[in-house]
Amino acid sequence: MSVTIKDVAKAAGVSVASVSRALNGHDNVTPATRERIMAIAAELRYMPNGAARSLITRRTQTVGALLPDLHGAFFSELIRGIDLAARQRGLHLLVSSSHGSPDETGAALRAMLGRVDGLLLMSPHADDDFLATHLPPALPTVLVNTWLGNGQHSSISVDNHGGAVTMVEHLAGQGYTRIAFIGGPAHNYEARERLRGYREAMARCCPGVEPLIYAGDFTEEAGHAAGCLAVAQRPQAVFAANDMMAIGCLAALHEAGLRVPHDMALAGFDDIPMARYLTPPLTTMRIPIAQIGEQALQDLVLAIDPPEHFATSARTTPTELVVRASSEAGRAD
Amino acid sequence: MSVTIKDVAKAAGVSVASVSRALNGHDNVTPATRERIMAIAAELRYMPNGAARSLITRRTQTVGALLPDLHGAFFSELIRGIDLAARQRGLHLLVSSSHGSPDETGAALRAMLGRVDGLLLMSPHADDDFLATHLPPALPTVLVNTWLGNGQHSSISVDNHGGAVTMVEHLAGQGYTRIAFIGGPAHNYEARERLRGYREAMARCCPGVEPLIYAGDFTEEAGHAAGCLAVAQRPQAVFAANDMMAIGCLAALHEAGLRVPHDMALAGFDDIPMARYLTPPLTTMRIPIAQIGEQALQDLVLAIDPPEHFATSARTTPTELVVRASSEAGRAD
DNA sequence: TAGCATTTTGGAAACGTTTACATTCGGACA
DNA sequence: TGTCCGAATGTAAACGTTTCCAAAATGCTA
Numbered sequence: 001m002s003v004t005i006k007d008v009a010k011a012a013g014v015s016v017a018s019v020s021r022a023l024n025g026h027d028n029v030t031p032a033t034r035e036r037i038m039a040i041a042a043e044l045r046y047m048p049n050g051a052a053r054s055l056i057t058r059r060t061q062t063v064g065a066l067l068p069d070l071h072g073a074f075f076s077e078l079i080r081g082i083d084l085a086a087r088q089r090g091l092h093l094l095v096s097s098s099h100g101s102p103d104e105t106g107a108a109l110r111a112m113l114g115r116v117d118g119l120l121l122m123s124p125h126a127d128d129d130f131l132a133t134h135l136p137p138a139l140p141t142v143l144v145n146t147w148l149g150n151g152q153h154s155s156i157s158v159d160n161h162g163g164a165v166t167m168v169e170h171l172a173g174q175g176y177t178r179i180a181f182i183g184g185p186a187h188n189y190e191a192r193e194r195l196r197g198y199r200e201a202m203a204r205c206c207p208g209v210e211p212l213i214y215a216g217d218f219t220e221e222a223g224h225a226a227g228c229l230a231v232a233q234r235p236q237a238v239f240a241a242n243d244m245m246a247i248g249c250l251a252a253l254h255e256a257g258l259r260v261p262h263d264m265a266l267a268g269f270d271d272i273p274m275a276r277y278l279t280p281p282l283t284t285m286r287i288p289i290a291q292i293g294e295q296a297l298q299d300l301v302l303a304i305d306p307p308e309h310f311a312t313s314a315r316t317t318p319t320e321l322v323v324r325a326s327s328e329a330g331r332a333d
Numbered sequence: 334m335s336v337t338i339k340d341v342a343k344a345a346g347v348s349v350a351s352v353s354r355a356l357n358g359h360d361n362v363t364p365a366t367r368e369r370i371m372a373i374a375a376e377l378r379y380m381p382n383g384a385a386r387s388l389i390t391r392r393t394q395t396v397g398a399l400l401p402d403l404h405g406a407f408f409s410e411l412i413r414g415i416d417l418a419a420r421q422r423g424l425h426l427l428v429s430s431s432h433g434s435p436d437e438t439g440a441a442l443r444a445m446l447g448r449v450d451g452l453l454l455m456s457p458h459a460d461d462d463f464l465a466t467h468l469p470p471a472l473p474t475v476l477v478n479t480w481l482g483n484g485q486h487s488s489i490s491v492d493n494h495g496g497a498v499t500m501v502e503h504l505a506g507q508g509y510t511r512i513a514f515i516g517g518p519a520h521n522y523e524a525r526e527r528l529r530g531y532r533e534a535m536a537r538c539c540p541g542v543e544p545l546i547y548a549g550d551f552t553e554e555a556g557h558a559a560g561c562l563a564v565a566q567r568p569q570a571v572f573a574a575n576d577m578m579a580i581g582c583l584a585a586l587h588e589a590g591l592r593v594p595h596d597m598a599l600a601g602f603d604d605i606p607m608a609r610y611l612t613p614p615l616t617t618m619r620i621p622i623a624q625i626g627e628q629a630l631q632d633l634v635l636a637i638d639p640p641e642h643f644a645t646s647a648r649t650t651p652t653e654l655v656v657r658a659s660s661e662a663g664r665a666d
Numbered sequence: 667t668a669g670c671a672t673t674t675t676g677g678a679a680a681c682g683t684t685t686a687c688a689t690t691c692g693g694a695c696a
Numbered sequence: 697t698g699t700c701c702g703a704a705t706g707t708a709a710a711c712g713t714t715t716c717c718a719a720a721a722t723g724c725t726a
Contacts, residue, residue: 002471004712015676020714028674047469050447051393052712055384055681061444062427070416076409083403083430092444094395094427097416111394111425114383114682115448136380138335247610277580279612337682348706353684363704385682388711447712668726675720681713689706696699 003044012040023048054114062092063300064116066109068123070097073272074289078144081293082120089301091117098123106134113139118304120144120296124189140303142296147189154299156292156315160190160269163285163319164197164239167267170283170321171237172205174329176265180212180235182226182245191218194241194269216245223248230264231256237265237327243272243284250278250326266326269319276324283327286320336377345373356381387447395425396633397449399442401456402432406605407622411477414626415453422634424450431456439467446472451637453477453629457522473636475629480522487632489625489648493523496618496652497530497572500600503616503654504570505538507662509598513545513568515559515578524551527574527602549578556581563597564589570598570660576605576617583611583659599659602652609657616660619653 009016014033021029022037029037040046054060065082067075079095086093094116098105102125112119118140123130126146131153135141143155171179181198184191195213202211212235214226223245230238231252240246246268253260260266260280268275271286299313342349347366354362355370362370373379387393398415400408412428419426427449431438435458445452451473456463459479464486468474476488504512514531517524528546535544545568547559556578563571564585573579579601586593593599593613601608604619632646 002469005714006712016713017676017678017715018674021675024714030674033674045469047443047446049388049712050444051384051388052447052681053714055382055388055683055712056714058681060384060448062448070409070413073406073409076403076406076412079409079412079428080403083428087430092427092429092441092448094425095412095416096425097420108425110380111383113380114385115393115395115425136335136378274607274610277607278610338684339682349683350685350707351705354705357684361704366704382682385711386684388682388713389684391711669724670726671722671724673720673722675718677716677718679714679716682711684710686709687707689704691704692702694699694701696697 002049003046005046005048008037008041008044008046011044012037060092060115060117061090062094062116063118063120063297063304064094064096064112065120066096066098066105066112066123068097069099070095074270074287077289078122078293081290082297083293084290085294085297089297091297091301101125102130102134106130109134118142118300120300122146124187140300142300142303144292144296145190151312151314154303154312154314156296156299156313156317158190158287158292159316159318160193161197161200162316163269163287163321164194164241165201166319166321167239167269167283167285168198168201169205170323171239171265171267171327172201174237174265174327176237176330177206177209178212178236179206179209180214180226180230180233180238182214182216182223182238182240182249184216184218184241184245188218191241198239216241218242218244220244220248220251223250224252227252228256231258235264236330237261237267239267239269241269243268243270243275243282246282246284247274247278250282260326261328261330263330265328265330271320271322275322278326280325280328283324284322286322288317288320292317335382336379338379338381341370341374341377341379344377345370393425393448393450394423395427395449396451396453396630396637397427397429397445398453399429399431399438399445399456401430403428403430407603407620410622411455411626414623415630416626417623418627418630422630424630424634434458435463435467439463442467451475451633453633455479457520473633475633475636477625477629478523484645484647487636487645487647489629489632489646489650491523491620491625492649492651493526494530494533495649496602496620497527497574498534499652499654500572500602500616500618501531501534502538503656504572504598504600504660505534507570507598507660509570509663510539510542511545511569512539512542513547513559513563513566513571515547515549515556515571515573515582517549517551517574517578521551524574531572549574551575551577553577553581553584556583557585560585561589564591568597569663570594570600572600572602574602576601576603576608576615579615579617579659580607580611583615593659594661594663596663598661598663604655608655611659613658616657617655619655621650621653625650 022034096108098108122144141153145157216222227249268284271284275282355367429441431441455477474486478490549555560582601617604617608615
């Protein structure tokens with residue numbers, strides 16, 4: 001079959017122990033034999049078997065990333081950030097998406113056991129119960145965008161609430177007061193946080209103005225539907241809980257002959273690549289996704305090899321307001 | 334440390350063999366003992382060690398994907414397609430990017446040995462030499478977007494040449510004859526194929542018209558620079574080798590006050606998500622990326638478990654012309 | 667040259683599974 | 697009641713490494 005360390009040992013006329021030592025750069029082996037072994041190994045195209053190696057060393061040099069989905073720019077960026085940081089440390093990346101039931105997610109998680117040194121977990125099912133049931137206690141884990149109170153695991157997530165507050169403040173600062181909001185899926189934690197920020201900031205920045213909330217689900221279609229409602233109700237500005245809905249809304253406004261921002265301002269959330277190419281370019285909150293991925297991996301590495309006084313971290317990453325033409329100060333109605 | 338099969342065996346008062354049989358659903362075990370074992374295993378939260386298991390079974394239930402990079406919509410979609418098909422078959426995905434030297438790529442490849450059942454390889458370095466040196470002969474491999482003549486491995490790639498031909502034919506059909514081309518990086522195989530298609534189609538569809546080629550490198554900036562040249566030279570249409578350059582070009586045309594397509598038509602290649610949201614929406618060639626990923630994985634599965642009469646496949650996936658406003662028939666100069 | 671310290675090498679255990687083979691255990695049948 | 701048979705279970709080898717420990721080889725000093 002495949003060439004093993006035994007084959008190399010036999011060909012070199014030494015024991016497997018010596019081959020192992022030579023190949024792993026230990027110093028207790030004569031330069032002469034080391035060279036001979038290296039030469040033979042190269043000639044035979046010997047490549048060590050990862051499974052066997054990690055079985056004995058209890059290290060896989062691999063981290064797992066369990067994500068709810070792989071669709072869209074968000075996960076793409078996240079994976080890129082994770083991969084970037086992993087490569088720098090010589091780690092590999094075992095990804096798995098599991099947009100299914102908690103059980104399915106648990107199965108995916110279980111299958112990673114013994115193949116990864118640690119886990120980056122981002123899952124809508126990842127509550128205390130789930131983790132207690134499916135997560136092996138010995139597996140270092142970092143929770144991404146998944147809130148959890150107990151300091152059991154490190155976690156890192158986006159400051160959705162703060163970002164929404166900032167955006168409302170910005171719009172209010174531009175002179176808009178009747179600001180509508182297009183919400184995300186009700187069960188989505190991030191969507192709820194953004195809504196909460198909107199509500200809070202409205203109460204503070206635009207006192208006396210009744211919050212105006214359109215239901216949505218993060219899709220372009222939902223944004224379009226909300227946009228049609230906005231055309232009828234004429235808020236001064238619309239703040240969509242994500243950019244895709246802002247895009248849908250923008251289309252609806254254009255169809256109705258409204259000019260943005262002159263007739264109605266518009267803002268989104270996420271700063272997807274498309275945002276700056278829209279007409280007009282979209283004001284939005286930028287999420288440093290790749291950076292979050294990098295930080296998550298760094299925290300995971302820390303959890304895998306805990307230093308002297310290790311404590312889990314709980315980060316919330318700030319978002320950045322990106323002002324573009326869609327929220328320029330317009331005519332105050 | 335972690336709970337092993339031995340712990341379960343001891344707790345259940347049986348041998349490890351019985352535990353293994355019970356857990357793997359073999360039929361030669363009494364329902365009574367099976368149940369007892371299952372219960373104890375659940376109680377102890379036993380989860381089999383993947384490394385140990387794959388060492389003995391010689392199966393990892395994992396495929397590797399070695400990509401040049403993880404940046405951008407292309408790889409995101411590709412990974413999604415691969416993951417989709419992998420999940421359907423209960424396979425996991427070990428991804429690795431290696432936008433570095435051939436040696437680095439080789440090292441990444443080597444590290445996958447023993448951890449994957451097969452490999453999806455997409456690398457600019459993947460020529461015959463490279464494969465002979467770094468690829469273990471026993472590792473089933475599918476080459477993605479990487480041309481290779483010998484039928485050693487299955488391969489799947491995009492019909493870049495055909496796509497470019499189709500686009501030129503479309504533009505010519507719209508009445509444009511002086512069609513310029515913005516090329517990609519000279520060393521890039523896909524870019525070269527698209528250029529070749531442009532040249533060939535121009536000779537056939539627009540005889541007598543000298544091909545007009547602007548240098549580019551697939552970036553928006555390069556597209557902008559080329560667009561500035563186009564403003565001066567006034568071809569009737571510009572065909573960019575990818576959408577990002579088309580976007581840059583579009584910006585340059587707008588800055589110069591040119592209307593698209595009235596003053597100059599524009600087309601791209603790739604159909605990135607952004608393309609349909611531009612003003613005007615961009616005509617482009619759609620690449621079924623996710624589908625390619627799925628197909629690649631399916632071919633890999635075939636190579637891993639070869640049926641009776643297995644032969645490597647060499648697919649080229651057709652691209653699809655997506656006509657939008659940027660290439661509408663304009664005024665013939 | 668003998669004795670000792672040190673370096674280099676080899677033998678074998680260990681990692682956690684699966685599985686071929688041997689063993690035991692019931693029970694049916696003569 | 698003894699024999700035989702099939703099913704259930706246990707024993708141990710195997711997978712390919714790394715590493716502990718013992719053994720051998722080497723160099724040095726007396």
